[in-house]
Amino acid sequence: MDCADVVEHEEMEFKAQCKEPNAEPIPGHRLLQLLGRGGFGEVWKCAAPGGLYKAIKFVHNASATVADELKAVQLVKAIRHPFLLFVESVEILDGELVIVMELADCSLHDVLTCYRAAGNAGIPRPQVLGFVRDAAEALDLMNFQHGLQHLDVKPRNLFVAGNQVKVADFGLVSSLSGKRGEGIPLSAVSPLYAAPEIFHGAISRDSDQYSLAIVFQELLTGALPFCGTNVRQLLLQHTTQEPDLNALAACDRPVVARALAKNPKNRYGSCAEFVRALTAS
Known part of the structure; x- marks a missing residue:
């Protein structure tokens, strides 16, 4: 295994660790429970600062998928309405799109x-x-x-x-x-x-x-x-x-x-x- 393979392997292990309970892919946001998983990503319940609970969606790091979803979320994230699930933050971490959202029942x-x-x-x-x-x-x-x-x-x-x-x-x-x-x-x-x-x-x-x-x-x-x-x-x-x-x-x-x-x-x-x-x- 050459140096590039070692780096890639370590990065994959780091990403996998971020999807385990109690990991903090975003500082202060501790993963608690996997809520769902699909072809494009997965959603977790997390404990957020202030004793609040949020949902975090991770979009897999296929460049086209990340780009498309980022573009779509940017269109709607500023809209405020009681019947729209609130999007708190959107960022890209290690090539993955990470969306922090209001947690529903x-x-x-x-x-x-x-x-x-x-x-x-x-x-x-x-x-x-x-x-x-x-x-x-x-x-x-x-x-x-x-x-x-x-x-x-x-x-x-x-x-x-x-x-x-x-x-x-x-x-x-x-x-x-x-x-x-x-x-x-x-x-x-x-x-x-x-x-x-x-x-x-x-x-x-x-x-x-x-x-x-x-x-x-x-x-x-x-x-x-x-x-x-x-x-x-x-x-x-x-x-x-x-x-x-x-x-x-x-x-x-x-x-x-x-x-x-x-x-x-x-x-x-x-x-x-x-x-x-x-x-x-």
């Missing part, structure tokens, strides 16, 4: 899992309406005041903190100013929830509304409107097939169907308008 995926484990099809409708109402307010703020689309709205990225839902995980946030989505690889999106235009390499002002409609159906019924098992199947379903809304009550079907229109111009004028239509149905 659980995700809506966790809530749904608990209800289904108890024998329910989904979450009671009044609760689901409250959840999507909070998310809609935050998504509309990003959309109409800042010209941004989240592009990864799904139960795992919607978090419960106290009695509120907060939109989180801003790694795909994109500006509407370019109107195109060529920079968003299909491998990065969540194809179960992605709007048809995303598969065509574009984004629209109503892409997040489409995803929120799928979230509503899944939380309420436990069933998805498109159930392909791979990206190709889901691409075809989202872009060419009608959604399966049979799990929904008859009064909700036309509302969700409009939010899931293939043409973004045929959807509601905002996420809040979609939620108001659900409330009135």
Whole structure:
């Protein structure tokens, strides 16, 4: 092993140590518990100065991944809203992107899992309406005041903190100013929830509304409107097939169907308008 290999090996060992409980990758921020791990990184609960608890997300040091997520987080980190998970700091350490965030209680995926484990099809409708109402307010703020689309709205990225839902995980946030989505690889999106235009390499002002409609159906019924098992199947379903809304009550079907229109111009004028239509149905 030459000197370069020794240095690289030591750096890898140092990074691995930083991902162990009680390590402090950022001074004063002690890792306590691994909360989740995915293809692009991992999230830990940590003890922060002042006796506070935070979440730290580490984005793996693939240069393109780090650059893309850093660009996305920079777009949204200055936005303040009670239904957006607060981003405290963003920095690059040893080639990894490290994001310190507000710590939530659980995700809506966790809530749904608990209800289904108890024998329910989904979450009671009044609760689901409250959840999507909070998310809609935050998504509309990003959309109409800042010209941004989240592009990864799904139960795992919607978090419960106290009695509120907060939109989180801003790694795909994109500006509407370019109107195109060529920079968003299909491998990065969540194809179960992605709007048809995303598969065509574009984004629209109503892409997040489409995803929120799928979230509503899944939380309420436990069933998805498109159930392909791979990206190709889901691409075809989202872009060419009608959604399966049979799990929904008859009064909700036309509302969700409009939010899931293939043409973004045929959807509601905002996420809040979609939620108001659900409330009135």
